[in-house]
Amino acid sequence: MLARIADAGEKWDFIVIGGGATGVGVALEAASRGYRIALLEQNDFASGTSSRSTKLIHGGVRYLQQGNVSLVLEALKERGILRRNAPHLVHDLPFIVPTYDWWEGPFYGIGLKLYDLLAGKEGFGPSEILSKEETVEKIPTVETHELRGGVIYYDGQFDDSRLVVNLAQTAVEQGGTLLNYMEVVKLIKKNDLVGGVIVRDLESGREYELKSRAVINATGVFSDRIRQMDDPVTPPFMRPSQGVHIVLDRSFLPGETAIMVPHTDDGRVLFAIPWHHRVLVGTTDTPVEDVSMAPLPMDHEIEFLLEHTARYLTKDPEPGDVLSMFAGLRPLVSGQQHLETARISREHTLSISRAGLITIAGGKWTTYRKMAEETVDQAIVVARLNHQPSVSETLQIHGYHHHAHQFENLKDYGTDALEIRKLVKNEPGWGAPLPGGSIVGAEVIWAVKAEMARTVEDFLARRRRVLFLDARAAMNMAPAVAELMAAELKKGIHWQKTQIESFRKTAYNYLL
Numbered sequence: 001m002l003a004r005i006a007d008a009g010e011k012w013d014f015i016v017i018g019g020g021a022t023g024v025g026v027a028l029e030a031a032s033r034g035y036r037i038a039l040l041e042q043n044d045f046a047s048g049t050s051s052r053s054t055k056l057i058h059g060g061v062r063y064l065q066q067g068n069v070s071l072v073l074e075a076l077k078e079r080g081i082l083r084r085n086a087p088h089l090v091h092d093l094p095f096i097v098p099t100y101d102w103w104e105g106p107f108y109g110i111g112l113k114l115y116d117l118l119a120g121k122e123g124f125g126p127s128e129i130l131s132k133e134e135t136v137e138k139i140p141t142v143e144t145h146e147l148r149g150g151v152i153y154y155d156g157q158f159d160d161s162r163l164v165v166n167l168a169q170t171a172v173e174q175g176g177t178l179l180n181y182m183e184v185v186k187l188i189k190k191n192d193l194v195g196g197v198i199v200r201d202l203e204s205g206r207e208y209e210l211k212s213r214a215v216i217n218a219t220g221v222f223s224d225r226i227r228q229m230d231d232p233v234t235p236p237f238m239r240p241s242q243g244v245h246i247v248l249d250r251s252f253l254p255g256e257t258a259i260m261v262p263h264t265d266d267g268r269v270l271f272a273i274p275w276h277h278r279v280l281v282g283t284t285d286t287p288v289e290d291v292s293m294a295p296l297p298m299d300h301e302i303e304f305l306l307e308h309t310a311r312y313l314t315k316d317p318e319p320g321d322v323l324s325m326f327a328g329l330r331p332l333v334s335g336q337q338h339l340e341t342a343r344i345s346r347e348h349t350l351s352i353s354r355a356g357l358i359t360i361a362g363g364k365w366t367t368y369r370k371m372a373e374e375t376v377d378q379a380i381v382v383a384r385l386n387h388q389p390s391v392s393e394t395l396q397i398h399g400y401h402h403h404a405h406q407f408e409n410l411k412d413y414g415t416d417a418l419e420i421r422k423l424v425k426n427e428p429g430w431g432a433p434l435p436g437g438s439i440v441g442a443e444v445i446w447a448v449k450a451e452m453a454r455t456v457e458d459f460l461a462r463r464r465r466v467l468f469l470d471a472r473a474a475m476n477m478a479p480a481v482a483e484l485m486a487a488e489l490k491k492g493i494h495w496q497k498t499q500i501e502s503f504r505k506t507a508y509n510y511l512l
């Protein structure tokens with residue numbers, strides 16, 4: 001793929017800047033329609049917001065509360081499409097709203113019936129009002145003081161960064177060129193129109209000039225920086241807001257049912273969700289001024305999460321129980337600078353500048369495909385290309401497998417689990433588990449060979465989710481991962497040392 005972009009004579013149909021859910025979704029949409037596309041990501045795929053979500057593929061019960069029916073309808077439709085096309089990564093999960101006041105049962109019961117109704121044929125299961133006993137049976141650790149019962153409903157759960165990796169692989173299979181660690185440093189203009197980019201390979205330092213018929217800015221919270229590369233006086237439209245999660249041991253919420261709290265003190269929803277044998281609790285909504293690739297949770301956000309979790313569980317989590325914590329930045333778009341971030345619409349914004357730069361921002365993970373479809377439709381017009389219809393609604397995503405449970409520990413890889421097993425067969429040493437026990441060496445080799453992992457963090461944070469699940473466990477694994485990667489990437493001992501040190505620094509920020 002590097003060789004392809006080095007060929008300066010080539011003109012691309014589209015260049016996409018940004019390798020999160022939005023950019024990779026656009027790359028797949030364009031490649032699957034037969035367009036020539038190059039995607040450039042400055043860090044690793046999904047290393048921005050797209051690996052830091054609540055991991056829900058959902059219509060959004062909260063948006064229903066806000067009366068945004070069209071957003072919920074669209075997201076519920078996309079939820080169904082995604083479960084069909086990526087069943088190895090997206091599955092349904094029961095959620096219970098525990099009720100403590102007399103009015104909550106009927107109130108949330110009716111709201112969630114409406115949610116079922118909007119999902120129609122794409123529903124993941126009918127909602128129901130539960131008695132106190134039924135609620136406790138499903139959530140043995142739920143706070144029982146004054147508990148009246150609960151309302152159960154169903155939504156989708158997934159692994160966000162693994163889906164980005166699989167989407168990127170699908171885009172490559174469809175003919176796309178996608179590269180990580182490539183930073184776009186400048187837009188090229190011809191006759192006042194954006195006609196390409198200058199991109200820097202952050203591994204070699206080499207710069208490339210790429211020409212294209214249209215450039216698509218899918219850089220999430222960094223969108224304004226690219227918009228200002230095009231037009232330095234364009235007013236910013238990004239209103240980033242931070243959301244934090246903490247991860248707890250499974251004993252806080254055993255079983256397979258999540259808790260949904262529809263109204264926290266600051267009027268948000270809060271989830272406690274079983275995820276990869278741990279419990280994910282989140283999130284917050286804190287407006288921030290500065291955007292960074294590594295946002296940090298703030299003390300008051302952690303306190304808020306611990307305090308609210310304690311209200312709904314029998315065992316109160318303490319700071320020492322936090323196995324990992326992480327922050328993500330919502331790429332919210334609003335012209336109204338005074339609006340509270342929790343109130344800004346989660347709908348996406350597609351804009352085209354005077355010079356033809358296309359920016360797609362906002363929205364939700366769940367709706368990435370719909371956002372991509374609209375973006376490519378617009379980009380075709382800007383690029384003056386023939387219109388090819390979208391095929392993504394029925395396109396299976398790399399790893400597609402209906403019976404992923406057959407692969408046990410490797411089930412998130414879908415059909416790639418077979419390839420990983422082949423690696424172990426050829427090189428039995430790669431079958432040995434890494435410290436901690438849940439991951440084998442062959443997965444590291446596979447991540448380098450087939451998933452473009454370039455650093456220890458790429459593996460431990462996004463190809464596998466150890467850093468997000470248990471930061472200390474991830475630190476313990478880092479030396480073994482560095483050794484395996486170094487052999488595969490033909491790097492020396494110095495590279496290993498630097499990688500371990502740099503990973504340790506990153507992992508500290510995931511520890512409370």
Ligand SMILES: Cc1cc2nc3c(=O)[nH]c(=O)nc-3n(C[C@H](O)[C@H](O)[C@H](O)COP(=O)(O)OP(=O)(O)OC[C@H]3O[C@@H](n4cnc5c(N)ncnc54)[C@H](O)[C@@H]3O)c2cc1C
Pocket residue numbers: 017018019020021022023040041042043044045046047048049050051052053054055056057058182183184185218219220221222241242243244283293327328329330331361362363364365366367
């Ligand atoms: C706390 C939180 C929880 C959420 N939970 C959910 C959920 O459960 N379900 C749901 O549907 N949605 C959820 N969302 C929303 C969802 O995560 C985001 O809408 C989505 O991930 C945004 O993806 P993106 O690709 O636009 O941005 P990003 O993932 O941030 O990708 C942008 C990329 O652009 C790259 N980039 C920037 N500048 C350059 C440059 N100059 N050159 C090259 N690359 C560049 C960055 O490195 C980055 O990787 C949540 C969001 C947050 C913050």
